[in-house]
Amino acid sequence: METSSSSSSSSSSSSCMKWSCENGYQPHVLAVDDNLVDRKLVEKLLKNSSCKVTTAENGASALEFLGLLDEHNQHTNFEECSNRSKVNMIITDYCMPGMSGYELLKKIKRSSMMKEVPVVVVSSENVPTRINKCLEEGAEMFMLKPLKQSDVVKLKCHFMN
Amino acid sequence: MEVGLMRRQWIQYIEGLIHEGTLDGQYLQLLQLQDESNPTFVSEVVTLFFEDTEELLNKLRIAISQPPVDFKKIDDHVHQLKGSSSSIGALRVKNACIDFRSACEQQSPDWCSRCLQQVEQEFYGVKEKLSYLYAQLEKRILNAGGSIPADLSF
Numbered sequence: 001m002e003t004s005s006s007s008s009s010s011s012s013s014s015s016c017m018k019w020s021c022e023n024g025y026q027p028h029v030l031a032v033d034d035n036l037v038d039r040k041l042v043e044k045l046l047k048n049s050s051c052k053v054t055t056a057e058n059g060a061s062a063l064e065f066l067g068l069l070d071e072h073n074q075h076t077n078f079e080e081c082s083n084r085s086k087v088n089m090i091i092t093d094y095c096m097p098g099m100s101g102y103e104l105l106k107k108i109k110r111s112s113m114m115k116e117v118p119v120v121v122v123s124s125e126n127v128p129t130r131i132n133k134c135l136e137e138g139a140e141m142f143m144l145k146p147l148k149q150s151d152v153v154k155l156k157c158h159f160m161n
Numbered sequence: 162m163e164v165g166l167m168r169r170q171w172i173q174y175i176e177g178l179i180h181e182g183t184l185d186g187q188y189l190q191l192l193q194l195q196d197e198s199n200p201t202f203v204s205e206v207v208t209l210f211f212e213d214t215e216e217l218l219n220k221l222r223i224a225i226s227q228p229p230v231d232f233k234k235i236d237d238h239v240h241q242l243k244g245s246s247s248s249i250g251a252l253r254v255k256n257a258c259i260d261f262r263s264a265c266e267q268q269s270p271d272w273c274s275r276c277l278q279q280v281e282q283e284f285y286g287v288k289e290k291l292s293y294l295y296a297q298l299e300k301r302i303l304n305a306g307g308s309i310p311a312d313l314s315f
Contacts, residue, residue, distance in 0.1 A: 037210050037245040044194050044202060095240065124244050146187055146248045149194065 027088035027160035028052040032062045032104065033122075034096045038145065042091060045152045051160070054087075059099030059107075062092070068111050087117055088160045093145075094123035094130060102134055109138040118159040122147060164307035171298045172310055178294075183287050188250030192311050200309060204295040210249050211288050217242050218284065221277055225270070235273060236265040242280070253283040 029051045031042045039055045046053045056062040063069045066087065067077070090108065092101040099107075101121050108114045118140040123130065131142045140159055143151055178184040188203075195202045217238050224235050243258035261276035299309055 035241060035244050035248075036213055037206060037248050040206050040209060041191075041194075041248055044199075044206075048194060097237065124247060145244065146190070148190055 025161075026050055026052050027156065028054070028086045029160075030054050030056065030062060030065065030087050030090045031092075032056045032059065032090065032096070032101065033093040034058055035093070038093065042147060045147055045149055046091075048149060049152045049156050051152075051156065058096055059092075059101070059104035062090070062104060063107060066108070066114055068107060068114060087114075089155065090117060090119045091155075092119065092121055094121050094134070095125075102130075102137065105134060105137050105139055120155060120159070162301075164302060164305045167298070167302045167305065168307060168310055171294070171302060172313060174294060174298055175313065178290060182252055183290060184250045185252040186250065187247065189313055191249065192309070192313065195309065195311055197308065200303060201299075203309075204291075204299065207249055207291055207295075210245050210251070211292075213245060214242060214254075214284055218277075218281060221280075225273055225277055228270075230268075230270050230273070232265045232268045232273070236262055239265065239280075246284075251284075251287045254280065254287060257283045 029046050031039065031046065031053060033039045033042065033055070034057055036057075039057065043053045043055055054065060056065060060069070092104050094101040096104075101123075105119050105121060108117065108119055115138070119138065120141045120143060121134045121139045122143045122145050124145045126144055134142050141155070175184070175188075179186075179188070191203045191206065221235060221238050224231055224238070239258050239261045243255055243262070246252075246254035246258060257276065257280040261273065261280055264272035264276045302309055
């Protein structure tokens with residue numbers, strides 16, 4: 001089950017997937033989750049959909065990868081600038097110790113450099129207030145864990161073209 | 162024994178685990194992620210789950226035995242375990258975690274102890290059953306040059 005802010009049409013999925021395969025398009029996804037098993041799974045799901053994957057185990061390392069740790073100086077080093085320019089989508093778990101997925105979402109959406117990148121929030125819990133506040137803060141979609149291959153195919157079609 | 166028979170026995174074994182509620186449909190989803198390029202993906206992830214859970218159970222035993230009991234910390238650990246057990250399809254472990262979280266909410270040390278015992282029981286149960294699956298039933302299929310079934314329709 002998923003909740004999304006935009007309506008989706010399943011008929012577009014198969015033609016979209018075909019286009020992606022023919023063009024050898026490999027979107028780069030940053031997946032953030034404190035749970036090791038879930039990180040392995042999301043990585044596999046994404047790789048099965050021909051995505052390049054970077055995983056992070058918390059919000060702070062995600063921000064570090066994107067070069068957003070220092071809020072006042074977001075033009076950090078070349079490597080970080082290059083990292084964030086390649087990321088086509090961010091998938092983050094909601095419940096994480098320290099910085100939650102919601103807080104990470106806010107930081108990304110409020111940064112001048114990364115606010116256009118689609119962020120998808122995932123959670124094992126279906127809490128309407130949680131879903132709404134993520135969507136309001138600019139998350140493209142909120143999905144329930146565990147994710148399936150079909151969920152990832154859908155994400156690729158909608159947000160990574 | 163020929164590979165076809167090994168595969169059929171594997172299927173029957175998995176069917177049995179699903180039927181008795183040890184595993185749920187999520188495990189079948191994981192099997193669909195496995196292929197020739199990575200024929201042991203599922204057993205690798207599940208092994209990670211076993212290792213991760215052993216650590217969590219240790220932390221839980223320590224947290225429960227040290228008064229004053231930190232129910233928030235215990236709940237955090239159980240939440241983690243509920244997540245990972247759900248992700249690999251270990252249904253009974255997940256359900257035991259759901260109960261455990263209620264016990265944390267009620268802040269009952271006795272109930273929490275009982276829940277921990279239940280979680281341990283379910284975890285060691287599924288660990289034993291899946292370890293057998295990987296070490297015996299899957300190993301012989303792979304050694305015989307066969308592949309582990311991916312698409313099971315029950």
